Amino acid sequence: MSEANGTSVNLKTSPVGGGGVPLADVVARQLETLLEAGNYDGAKLLLQPVQEVDIAEAIGTLPRTLQALAFRLLPKDEAIEVYEYLDPSVQQTLLDRLRSGEVLELVEKMSPDDRVRLFDELPAKVVRRLLAELSPAERRVTAQLLGYEAETAGRLMTTEFIDLKEFHSAAQALELVRRRARETETVYSLYVTDGSRHLTGILSLRDLVVADPQARIGDVMTREVVSVSTETDQEEVARAIQRYDFLAVPVVDREQRLVGIVTVDDVIDVIEQEATRDLYAAGAVQAGDEDDYFQSNLFTVARRRVVWLSVLVVANGFTSEVIALQGKVLSQVVVLAAFIPLLIGTGGNVGAQSSTVVIRGLSTQRIQSLGATRTILREAVAGALLGVLMLVVVVPWAWWRGEGPLVGLSVGMSLLAITTLAATAGAALPLLFDRLGLDPALMSAPFITTATDVAGVFIYLQTAGWLIGRLGTG
Template sequence: MNEKILELLEAKKYSEIGALLKDMNPADAAVMLEELPEQKMPIVFRLLSKELAADTFAYMDGDAQEILVRGFSDKELDEVMEQLFLDDTVDMLEEMPANVVKRVLRHVDADTRKMINQVLNYPKDSAGSIMTMEYVDLKRSMTVEQAFERIRATGVEKETIYTCYVTDSRRKLEGIVTVKDLLLSPKSEVIRNIMETNVKFVSTHTDQELVARELSKYDFLAIPVVDAEERLVGIVTVDDALDVIQEEATEDIEKMAAITPTDRPYMKTSVFETWKKRIPWLLFLMISATFTSGIISSFEDALAASVILTSFIPMLMDTGGNAGSQSSTTVIRGLSLGEIRYGDVLKIVTKESFVSLMCGATLAVANFAKLMLIDRVSLLVAAVVCLTLVVVVLVSNIVGCTLPVLAKRVGFDPAVMASPLITTIVDAVALIIYFNIAKLLLGI
């Protein structure tokens, strides 16, 4: 597609490009534009129809939007801003430099500017920061016919019209009614008789991850957002929730890999920025790992007396780290989904203890057979290694399952207590267990 468009641009066949783009999906058009050379992007964007251009602009990433905004004439900027929904406008402004933001705000009306500033003032990652104020509101005294008249009159400017929100004169949320309910009711039926009054809602300061979880739990297309006095101030739609889920999942994955989270895509992150994201944790983990060498040094005499013990250190450390990572990953996932709470810590430890004993015993039996048949070590050395294996897996699982829960309890992101940190802790613990069991059984 892009090659074809570039060929037509070279030939200055703009009408053919317009015809080619006319029926394109906005999301696909956004991807296509982002892959074009920067100098060609504004030219092709201007060939989109007015409505398609605004929808496409909303799907583009911040860098591409900034390129277009800088190249827009005042008239073009007016047209795009007029078509954008409020939440898309806020998302765009959050990623742009101050001078570009000022220019954009000059091209929106006073009411829209006020709403934008209101949303921008909500805490980052809160329901207020991702909501839109463009929803259909009805009154309980309206008839179905009057409700449809209001939807027709205002619905074009709203992000969704399927779910309508019933409010009183103070904008306090009283209920919801869907277009399906309205279609299946007589024209003369009053809204208060068909609306749902048991409404699920979130507050403006509710964490965005919890909002996304509520939408998923109840299969909502949108969820209302209220202020401290339960006045309706906006809604969060399912498409915004999907974006939140993707952002939070990406953030958790990066934290679990000991990388400082970022909002920028990998291919658009410079080498220097990537280095800055990774080096703090690498330095911390490297320094932490020096404790491991210190432990080995303190047991030099024991190792000198039974050199064969040295060859099993990597296996014991790796197995402990792997077991701890499995446990921590499971618990972190449960915490992020709301399946696990701090009060469940005793149940978690009990369950993981049984699981780790079963896993440790299985690994010990398999390892014992290898030690005796292949490595041909003495029975006592095999006993030291296998017993250590059971204890290390048990301790690793307990460390792996408790640290994320404790981190959540004190306000840290549980994802921080993931594989790299767990592995570093377990390595040191595994060595201490190993050498102490060796001293006890081998008398060294």
């Protein structure tokens, strides 16, 4: 976490402002000109007031041949922070182009959590070589983090935190914070452990600054602590920090020993990543490495979509078969076909609405306030209600278009059945999947829509066939 560094840029004119040219682009272009002219002092001066994340983005857009050159201009401490912000592909380019001594120093000084994220992207051979060259302490920490499963607190956490003892005085503790401030990720949450590294309490730097210098830490700390385990899913870690407005949450191992902390800045990225996954599922795009989507090539783009699309085409195939097999009804009254898209479209939209609300409710855990049974019931009634509202417009129009009651009545009866069914399925299927331990987003809009199509067409043509038997084809 960086706190108070800054650029001279007010956000009104920066990339975050939406309009205008992104700041990193401007910096990159000036930087390229200066580097090509060999004006390295000018380049240093240019980068001096720029935030690390903006420098990283600027270096990322430079030609590959200039990236290492630009990177070498940075002061050592800043270089590490900039490196941690770089895209994995640029990180790899730099590893190839820097001298092995430079690489080692860089990797040795990275925070353990960022180092693990880098190692995840590197070829196994390179990782083994780098691990072997790390100092024993850093190697142990890195191997430990690499041992946790992806997307758990263990992978997300950093092992750089400040731990105090209950017998420290507030003044001693403050001195310790002062000494260790440079090397830890945050100094604002402080952890108190006993002789066997069990977490016994927590206090904030605010508490410490306010406390009487002579007070014992054991007396000013809070003994009741919210912690997560190394195996806790990253989404749960995010929810905990969000719910309690924490700056960091401690991570304990199975023996309840403090092994790391997860900070709020990492958690924001998790929340965004999980939201993107839900959205992609709603759009029938396979989840993956969302960060790189706009940098990936056409075949990756197509590959991430073709699986879902094929599943949906097969499902649509059932709809076609239902229609083909009921061809007799259609050939008697061709205009019935005109209302098929409207019926399945409306059913699909109602189903999508229900599944969207339920899937989001499961993600944000707000659904707990209503409960599963009442949610399904509410959605079913809402679906029927929406069906009735649509009837008022659609039935007279279908009646007129069909030049008689047959089409109007078929459309009306099946529309009501379809919307009720779609809303019920849209709510029940994600809840069922969640109960079974599967990802509810698999039952998102595209799947619900397509499943509704088959049922909708079947209900419609059955109803019409039955009505033709009673009313004739008028």
